[in-house]
Amino acid sequence: MSYVLEGLTGAWELVIGLEVHAQVISQAKLFSGAPASYGGEPNAHVSLVDAAFPGMLPVINKECVAQAVRTGLGLNARVNLESRFDRKNYFYADLPAGYQISQFTRPLIGAGTLEIELADGSLRQIGITRLHLEQDAGKSMHDQSPTKSLIDLNRAGVGLMEIVSEPDMRSPEEAGAYLRKLRTILRYLGTCDGNMEEGSMRADVNVSVRRAGEPLRTRCEIKNVNSVRFVMQAIEIEARRQIEVWERDGVVDQETRLFDPGRGETRSLRSKEDAHDYRYFPDPDLLPLVLDEGWLAALKAQLPELPDAKRDRFITQYGIARNDAGVLVADRAVADYFEVVAVGAEPRLAANWVTGDLFAALNRTGRSIDDSPVTAPALRDLLRLVGDQTINGRIAKDVFEEMVQTGEPAEALIERKGLRQITDPAALSAAIDDVIARHPDKLAEFRSGKEKLFGFFVGQVMKATQGRGNPALVNEALGRRLRL
Ligand code: ADP
Ligand code: MG
Numbered sequence: 001m002s003y004v005l006e007g008l009t010g011a012w013e014l015v016i017g018l019e020v021h022a023q024v025i026s027q028a029k030l031f032s033g034a035p036a037s038y039g040g041e042p043n044a045h046v047s048l049v050d051a052a053f054p055g056m057l058p059v060i061n062k063e064c065v066a067q068a069v070r071t072g073l074g075l076n077a078r079v080n081l082e083s084r085f086d087r088k089n090y091f092y093a094d095l096p097a098g099y100q101i102s103q104f105t106r107p108l109i110g111a112g113t114l115e116i117e118l119a120d121g122s123l124r125q126i127g128i129t130r131l132h133l134e135q136d137a138g139k140s141m142h143d144q145s146p147t148k149s150l151i152d153l154n155r156a157g158v159g160l161m162e163i164v165s166e167p168d169m170r171s172p173e174e175a176g177a178y179l180r181k182l183r184t185i186l187r188y189l190g191t192c193d194g195n196m197e198e199g200s201m202r203a204d205v206n207v208s209v210r211r212a213g214e215p216l217r218t219r220c221e222i223k224n225v226n227s228v229r230f231v232m233q234a235i236e237i238e239a240r241r242q243i244e245v246w247e248r249d250g251v252v253d254q255e256t257r258l259f260d261p262g263r264g265e266t267r268s269l270r271s272k273e274d275a276h277d278y279r280y281f282p283d284p285d286l287l288p289l290v291l292d293e294g295w296l297a298a299l300k301a302q303l304p305e306l307p308d309a310k311r312d313r314f315i316t317q318y319g320i321a322r323n324d325a326g327v328l329v330a331d332r333a334v335a336d337y338f339e340v341v342a343v344g345a346e347p348r349l350a351a352n353w354v355t356g357d358l359f360a361a362l363n364r365t366g367r368s369i370d371d372s373p374v375t376a377p378a379l380r381d382l383l384r385l386v387g388d389q390t391i392n393g394r395i396a397k398d399v400f401e402e403m404v405q406t407g408e409p410a411e412a413l414i415e416r417k418g419l420r421q422i423t424d425p426a427a428l429s430a431a432i433d434d435v436i437a438r439h440p441d442k443l444a445e446f447r448s449g450k451e452k453l454f455g456f457f458v459g460q461v462m463k464a465t466q467g468r469g470n471p472a473l474v475n476e477a478l479g480r481r482l483r484l
Contacts, residue, residue, distance in 0.1 A: 003171030031058030077112025127166030
């Protein structure tokens with residue numbers, strides 16, 4: 001079922017295209033040797049190139065190019081063996097050179113695709129238009145002094161990948177799924193940390209609306225949205241605004257807007273008429289970027305297994321449900337954790353425990369998977385003890401909770417607390433006899449046809465064994481005994 005918004009005059013379809021800026025993970029900046037790391041004292045990570053001192057020349061950082069190529073390969077995109085850097089000219093205090101080095105007409109990476117999965121399980125292919133490398137700008141700080149604006153050039157010159165999608169998305173949900181999937185892929189590749197809160201991944205959101213079957217209408221671009229939730233909110237709010245304009249017989253102007261989450265509205269920043277003319281031209285300080293085919297092949301050969309491939313492998317290798325596999329591969333650390341558990345214990349049980357009890361425990365304790373209070377080998381050992389019938393599933397939950405609190409290994413804990421499962425038929429029938437002796441009334445009711453009392457007896461026997469009875473054996477023995 002497709003997503004539409006109802007206006008006063010009928011249904012409207014949404015059209016969404018995203019431009020994502022992703023900061024390249026590298027030691028140094030794109031064209032200088034200054035550190036690309038986050039934070040630091042203002043202007044501590046600035047070389048003469050970043051500060052655009054006269055006569056300074058840019059030198060391309062090969063690792064940044066490799067990172068962009070890996071990303072292109074991860075997006076099933078064409079890698080252009082020859083690309084070019086252009087100057088994008090504008091004046092701003094945090095841009096000392098007066099231009100940003102970017103790629104305009106000939107980007108490093110061409111068309112690709114990204115597959116998203118929606119809540120109803122359906123799959124969609126979203127087209128990637130291009131990916132190019134460019135420099136980040138510095139930061140102006142207007143709130144540090146009552147009389148001055150200050151400039152921090154630590155970010156100036158840091159490598160960014162701009163990843164542009166086709167206008168292929170049709171709902172806030174699709175845009176959210178696209179961003180999350182892109183972030184997962186970048187993190188798998190190790191090419192961007194994907195931290196939207198820190199600004200190392202940010203999105204410009206292009207939105208238009210139309211009647212079903214129409215050609216594209218005018219879009220607006222919402223700049224620099226910094227969380228998946230805000231992107232989804234901004235899309236719906238902006239689409240509703242445009243619908244209102246069209247329905248009032250107005251015209252949507254192509255403009256750049258800002259999203260204000262506090263007020264739940266988008267506001268105009270600048271219209272197309274005052275859009276910048278950047279006077280792009282090839283940067284004369286840089287030669288065209290020509291890739292060596294052998295180098296490209298080596299990068300390709302070293303790519304890690306990506307989320308889609310890992311999901312498909314989990315399904316076939318471990319026999320787990322597609323949905324569980326999708327959840328497990330969304331975070332590489334979770335996928336790795338799961339595999340350690342699944343190799344040593346029953347995989348479907350492992351998937352249930354990781355996505356259920358483990359996730360709940362991480363949530364509760366505010367810990368991340370890398371810092372999990374129960375390590376993967378520890379959970380594997382616990383599930384082995386369920387698999388070999390040392391403990392039953394109910395007791396395993398309690399043992400796990402205790403492991404979360406204390407970090408004690410499952411086996412030691414089970415021995416110390418005497419939690420081994422009772423499978424001895426004599427011990428179980430003694431417990432059963434005892435329960436029956438204490439409930440003659442219930443026995444009579446059961447025998448006169450009140451079958452659902454069976455559950456009551458099971459519960460009583462489990463209680464009598466402090467939850468340690470083997471559930472299958474208890475059921476079986478009880479069934480035989482009650483139906484005598
Ligand atoms: P610009 O470089 O001026 O931002 P582009 O043509 O590169 O313009 O498009 C930028 C983004 O806008 C792309 O992600 C594209 O998918 C999206 N886009 C283009 N047309 C529309 C439209 N009519 N509705 C929604 N998004 C659009
Ligand atoms: Mg744009």
